[in-house]
Amino acid sequence: MISNNRLSSQQYEQNFADIHPPFETQDAAMVEANRCLFCYDAPCMKSCPTSIDVPKFIKQITTENIKGSAHTIFSSNIMGAGCSKVCPVEKLCEGACVYNLMDEDPIPIAKLQRYATEKAMSNNWQLFQRKASIGKRVAIVGAGPAGLSCAHVLSRQGIDVTIYEKESKGGGLMTYGIAAYKVTPQFCEDEVNYITAIGGIDIKYNQALGKDITLQQLQQDYDAVYLAFGVGLARQLEIPGEDLKGVEDAISFIYELRTNNYASLAVGDKVAVIGMGMTAIDAATQAKRLGAKEVTMVYRRTQEEMPCTEHELHIAQLDGCNIIWLAAPKEIKGVDGKVTQLVCETMQLGEPDASGRRSPVPTGETIVLDVDMVIKAAGQMPFDALVNSNGIENKNGKVTINNAATNIVGVFAGGDCVNGGKEVVDAVQAGKDGAAAISKYLGISN
Numbered sequence: 001m002i003s004n005n006r007l008s009s010q011q012y013e014q015n016f017a018d019i020h021p022p023f024e025t026q027d028a029a030m031v032e033a034n035r036c037l038f039c040y041d042a043p044c045m046k047s048c049p050t051s052i053d054v055p056k057f058i059k060q061i062t063t064e065n066i067k068g069s070a071h072t073i074f075s076s077n078i079m080g081a082g083c084s085k086v087c088p089v090e091k092l093c094e095g096a097c098v099y100n101l102m103d104e105d106p107i108p109i110a111k112l113q114r115y116a117t118e119k120a121m122s123n124n125w126q127l128f129q130r131k132a133s134i135g136k137r138v139a140i141v142g143a144g145p146a147g148l149s150c151a152h153v154l155s156r157q158g159i160d161v162t163i164y165e166k167e168s169k170g171g172g173l174m175t176y177g178i179a180a181y182k183v184t185p186q187f188c189e190d191e192v193n194y195i196t197a198i199g200g201i202d203i204k205y206n207q208a209l210g211k212d213i214t215l216q217q218l219q220q221d222y223d224a225v226y227l228a229f230g231v232g233l234a235r236q237l238e239i240p241g242e243d244l245k246g247v248e249d250a251i252s253f254i255y256e257l258r259t260n261n262y263a264s265l266a267v268g269d270k271v272a273v274i275g276m277g278m279t280a281i282d283a284a285t286q287a288k289r290l291g292a293k294e295v296t297m298v299y300r301r302t303q304e305e306m307p308c309t310e311h312e313l314h315i316a317q318l319d320g321c322n323i324i325w326l327a328a329p330k331e332i333k334g335v336d337g338k339v340t341q342l343v344c345e346t347m348q349l350g351e352p353d354a355s356g357r358r359s360p361v362p363t364g365e366t367i368v369l370d371v372d373m374v375i376k377a378a379g380q381m382p383f384d385a386l387v388n389s390n391g392i393e394n395k396n397g398k399v400t401i402n403n404a405a406t407n408i409v410g411v412f413a414g415g416d417c418v419n420g421g422k423e424v425v426d427a428v429q430a431g432k433d434g435a436a437a438i439s440k441y442l443g444i445s446n
């Protein structure tokens with residue numbers, strides 16, 4: 001039965017508490033910072049998509065130069081505070097730490113990054129100064145990580161930036177998508193305010209491209225345009241029963257969770273989550289933390305091919321989520337318009353294709369799960385109608401770029417709307433690349 005108010009407010013708080021808590025004392029941070037070997041040609045730095053100088057910022061912590069440390073981080077990644085909470089570090093910087101080769105715990109890079117950046121944010125240290133306005137104007141569509149990162153770099157150069165954002169808050173999926181136990185909506189708001197405090201960045205909320213504004217208008221009114229509207233639409237399963245009550249897509253489920261009180265959110269007793277990416281993990285773990293008695297994740301391939309990391313899988317397993325590998329949804333059944341069962345076809349892996357990947361092949365056998373909620377997390381689709389109606393070259397809706405430039409002169413793009421959906425840190429780097437290309441286009445030398 002789908003219901004709410006099943007946990008006490010204390011339990012909700014506990015379930016959604018910070019999954020990676022900060023250092024409790026300065027000494028604890030110092031001990032970890034002093035473990036760093038300050039490798040030459042540091043692999044952690046190479047594995048960070050924004051190329052943060054990790055050894056340098058850690059060294060600055062050891063000498064208690066926290067302002068300098070935060071400056072080192074923010075010069076490469078203005079969302080360094082948010083990234084320290086959400087980066088899948090096991091496959092990025094910390095995964096590359098040489099301590100892994102010695103069978104020792106890697107340096108907790110993200111936690112140290114959080115230590116320095118949170119101090120900067122809470123003390124409102126403004127570490128960058130914007131140059132005087134040079135009379136150039138750039139419009140950015142989308143106030144997510146790509147848009148904000150691009151805006152900050154451009155503003156530093158004295159360019160006046162206006163961001164058009166369709167939601168009523170900035171931060172993009174940081175605010176509306178990422179699990180609540182990684183970042184709180186309040187932190188996201190603080191981060192947006194910290195970034196825009198440099199000045200020269202005006203965010204116009206509740207303004208959607210294609211509805212409230214057109215690309216032609218932006219091209220007329222600004223010297224360049226940067227598209228950073230992400231991906232948004234949940235992929236449909238295209239199976240019978242998708243319209244039954246109790247069938248939801250993960251993005252809408254998480255959006256509701258991020259914008260409402262936990263206690264007011266309805267969740268099933270027996271929930272099936274379809275998919276095994278980061279979104280699926282977030283939907284499954286949060287359904288469990290909202291009080292669902294049983295959560296089962298269904299994935300049509302095996303653990304070897306799953307898109308989420310081992311670390312994320314462990315989070316779901318530790319939360320008590322069941323996993324069914326090699327099963328694909330076939331039909332959702334219901335009674336009186338409400339979902340009651342999920343029918344899945346079992347799969348086996350076929351012969352490897354040219355890339356060595358083995359695709360799942362149906363066995364013809366089915367399994368039936370009794371459920372009262374189905375959450376679809378089979379991926380997100382690009383805004384192909386928006387892209388096509390504006391004549392922007394694309395591949396299946398993903399904007400095609402060449403050094404951040406689209407096929408339309410003066411229009412640039414980056415982030416999820418180009419790559420189809422990666423991580424926050426990739427979007428931040430895309431924003432920097434976009435800003436560099438726009439500066440060059442406008443004839444501005446750094």
Ligand SMILES: Cc1cc2nc3c(=O)[nH]c(=O)nc-3n(C[C@H](O)[C@H](O)[C@H](O)COP(=O)(O)OP(=O)(O)OC[C@H]3O[C@@H](n4cnc5c(N)ncnc54)[C@H](O)[C@@H]3O)c2cc1C
Nearest residue numbers: 142144145146166172173208209230415416422423424427
């Ligand atoms: C459920 C979920 C969990 C995730 N968890 C993690 C995680 O733990 N760690 C991690 O690193 N990454 C995670 N990601 C991925 C990460 O959030 C994205 O890669 C990142 O936010 C992309 O940044 P972006 O700026 O390109 O797009 P977005 O963050 O999507 O920002 C795009 C912005 O554009 C706005 N917009 C859209 N259309 C329009 C329009 N027509 N007009 C005006 N504005 C528009 C949107 O409202 C949004 O604010 C997750 C993604 C999802 C969906």
Ligand code: SF4
Nearest residue numbers: 048083087092093110
């Ligand atoms: S931004 Fe992310 S990947 Fe880069 S160093 Fe920081 S935590 Fe690691």
